[in-house]
Amino acid sequence: MTKSILITGGARSGKSTFAEGVTLSLARPALYIATAEARDAEMTDRIARHQARRGADWTTLAEPLALSQVLKETDGGPPRLVDCLTLWLSNLMLAGHDLEAAVAGLTDLLPRLASPVVMVTNEVGWGIVPDNALARAFRDAAGIANQRVAEACDELWLCVAGQPLRIKP
Amino acid sequence: MTKSILITGGARSGKSTFAEGVTLSLARPALYIATAEARDAEMTDRIARHQARRGADWTTLAEPLALSQVLKETDGGPPRLVDCLTLWLSNLMLAGHDLEAAVAGLTDLLPRLASPVVMVTNEVGWGIVPDNALARAFRDAAGIANQRVAEACDELWLCVAGQPLRIKP
């Protein structure tokens, strides 16, 4: 059985909508694990719009940092949707955590989980090299994390203009 | 019969050249609907280079804002190439129009047209989140517009280094 699915794409490429459909096709209801923190008005607005779209098929749980722990604690229950890994990495970086260790913890855990996990991530490295050193470090970390998680997952999908393209297997 | 085709990709990925070939494969001559306005030297130069490449198979018509109206007025005639939706959105935003309403007008119209429409658009959301709030708002609007138009189209193609990849259907 397919257990772990990674869905990537650019901003506003329909990743979350596709991921929600994939997760609910596995079982209803499902568990939505939000990594976003409502730190400003723009983010609060985006979170509210995402929640409004999801409706009654979902239980929502917010966890900005301890993602692997939440996946362990909720294993054996309904399928999980993690939205999204890029914000999780950003939260880890801002909190001074070791990103490589956190990603390794996640990729070690994925093949040992019993309930399915669908994860949304972002493509952030297809533009001109940023001037800003922190932005360069983040796009490197995000790219490497995407490679590691895709390697550990059973499926990888790329969303382009809302249309999913299967990349792996 | 295939009626509406969306062609996307990054900057300088060969979208326009591919779109021109697709349009002319439907019928010759064809109608080129340019959404660009020659507001500065860089843009004037780019428009001139695009026109020089097209040659005698094309009638050209420029419309920065009222795209749906032009598509209605020219329906029943030769196939249309719209190049490009991203500039159209940018023009609408600068002119203070309601982008969602304009995109909904286009997507409502597409399935009701008799003559084919090939549209070029751009991927703009695969880099680091821009510092600039207006740039963030634009990439959100462009991404959402691409989703809506791709959903309404019969075909979606992605150009990578000049090579087209069929995404839908």
Add this chain to the structure above:
Amino acid sequence: MTKSILITGGARSGKSTFAEGVTLSLARPALYIATAEARDAEMTDRIARHQARRGADWTTLAEPLALSQVLKETDGGPPRLVDCLTLWLSNLMLAGHDLEAAVAGLTDLLPRLASPVVMVTNEVGWGIVPDNALARAFRDAAGIANQRVAEACDELWLCVAGQPLRIKP
């Protein structure tokens, strides 16, 4: 026999690792042609990490500018991996060379080579249009170069989160 292969993708998408595997699958040992110059600490660190990963199957040669000349001089020997064309273009631009002529020299040469060439390049045009005119000129040049080289190559691959997707043929 396949002679020239272009591998593209965003930053940290696994292009180099995939390209190394493709090159060594053709013959061992192989020749690694680095276009990078260690101009600062960040670049020195990146080069050192890439070299450490490659190991004993490779002979390394550094050439920031005269890529076509090196490909001619090393032809008839083991397969070559060029990593990467984007840095080569950046070096040419900084040195005031004619980029179009340099790319045309490469694309003219590729079909006449006897030993295989695998080339890594970067997607840099999938973000918001840069404010900076030099960045815009570079992303245009890089996009056009990718089109020209992909056209001249037997194969084009796109790496997404470390997973290769065949685009051509």
